[in-house]
Amino acid sequence: MEEEKKNISNETDSANLKPAIEIEHLRKAFGSNIVLRDFNLTIYTGQNMVVMGKSGIGKTILIKCIIGLVKPDSGTMRVFGKDISRLNHSELDELRMRIGFVFQSSALYDSMTIRENLAFPLRRSRRKKITGNIEDMVRESLRNVGLENAIDLMPSELSGGMRKRIGIARSLILKPEIVLYDEPTTGLDPITSEEIIHLILELQKKYKTTSVIITHDIDLAREAANQIVFLKDGIAWAQGTYEEMIKTNDPDLKKFFKQ
Numbered sequence: 729m730e731e732e733k734k735n736i737s738n739e740t741d742s743a744n745l746k747p748a749i750e751i752e753h754l755r756k757a758f759g760s761n762i763v764l765r766d767f768n769l770t771i772y773t774g775q776n777m778v779v780m781g782k783s784g785i786g787k788t789i790l791i792k793c794i795i796g797l798v799k800p801d802s803g804t805m806r807v808f809g810k811d812i813s814r815l816n817h818s819e820l821d822e823l824r825m826r827i828g829f830v831f832q833s834s835a836l837y838d839s840m841t842i843r844e845n846l847a848f849p850l851r852r853s854r855r856k857k858i859t860g861n862i863e864d865m866v867r868e869s870l871r872n873v874g875l876e877n878a879i880d881l882m883p884s885e886l887s888g889g890m891r892k893r894i895g896i897a898r899s900l901i902l903k904p905e906i907v908l909y910d911e912p913t914t915g916l917d918p919i920t921s922e923e924i925i926h927l928i929l930e931l932q933k934k935y936k937t938t939s940v941i942i943t944h945d946i947d948l949a950r951e952a953a954n955q956i957v958f959l960k961d962g963i964a965w966a967q968g969t970y971e972e973m974i975k976t977n978d979p980d981l982k983k984f985f986k987q
């Protein structure tokens with residue numbers, strides 16, 4: 729299996745880094761549809777790992793496995809050194825508090841104001857000691873994404889770009905150590921996309937998070953990725969830096985990385 733993977737990565741720079749997420753031989757099928765066949769990847773603390781690959785190939789499934797929303801058929805997934813298949817319900821809950829998930833659709837509750845949407849994960853997370861009051865945390869997270877004035881609005885009153893920002897604010901409110909972004913710039917105009925890219929980079933610098941970013945957006949990949957992994961045929965087909973990826977001769981990669 730391993731020889732299929734075109735590992736064009738220079739791994740030497742990862743020698744001193746601590747792994748945040750370790751994925752080994754991950755397999756996930758839905759009936760006869762084998763989505764992940766033998767997926768292997770290590771994501772180091774502080775790294776921005778960009779996941780690319782064509783629509784329907786399994787990118788969202790992959791990050792849902794990381795957060796325990798989808799149960800793999802086999803393989804190991806360690807997050808902060810803990811094998812997530814061995815965690816009980818409350819341990820998994822605790823782990824999830826340390827991971828933020830920005831959904832592909834912004835997944836806001838339409839019947840709640842922005843304040844309520846942001847406060848909701850805080851009220852649910854009784855296990856994590858919440859220091860400071862919820863209103864302050866909501867306001868800080870809105871300030872982080874430049875939308876403090878939207879606090880009393882309903883999601884239906886926001887543009888697509890604003891919803892993405894609120895989705896990001898919500899996933900960061902508990903100051904997670906890992907943030908999983910599922911297509912944060914898809915469907916946005918180039919200017920708003922650029923703003924979102926800068927926001928992601930700024931927040932990462934501020935909170936020193938490890939990020940996994942699924943995207944088709946070549947600008948986002950170029951600007952944010954320390955490493956890119958290209959998912960194909962259920963495996964990590966290729967991995968490397970942006971510069972390494974654009975130099976590849978692999979025909980599928982070429983289609984993705986042509987500018």
Ligand SMILES: Nc1ncnc2c1ncn2[C@@H]1O[C@H](COP(=O)(O)OP(=O)(O)OP(=O)(O)O)[C@@H](O)[C@H]1O
Nearest residue numbers: 758761763781782783784785786787788789790832
């Ligand atoms: N709950 C489910 N039940 C059955 N099949 C599913 C389920 N969720 C996803 N799949 C299948 O798994 C495959 C991978 O889906 P996934 O959502 O991970 O794709 P993706 O790479 O994120 O695509 P996109 O770029 O369009 O978001 C698809 O074939 C999809 O039909």
Ligand SMILES: [Mg+2]
Nearest residue numbers: 787788832910
């Ligand atoms: Mg997806």
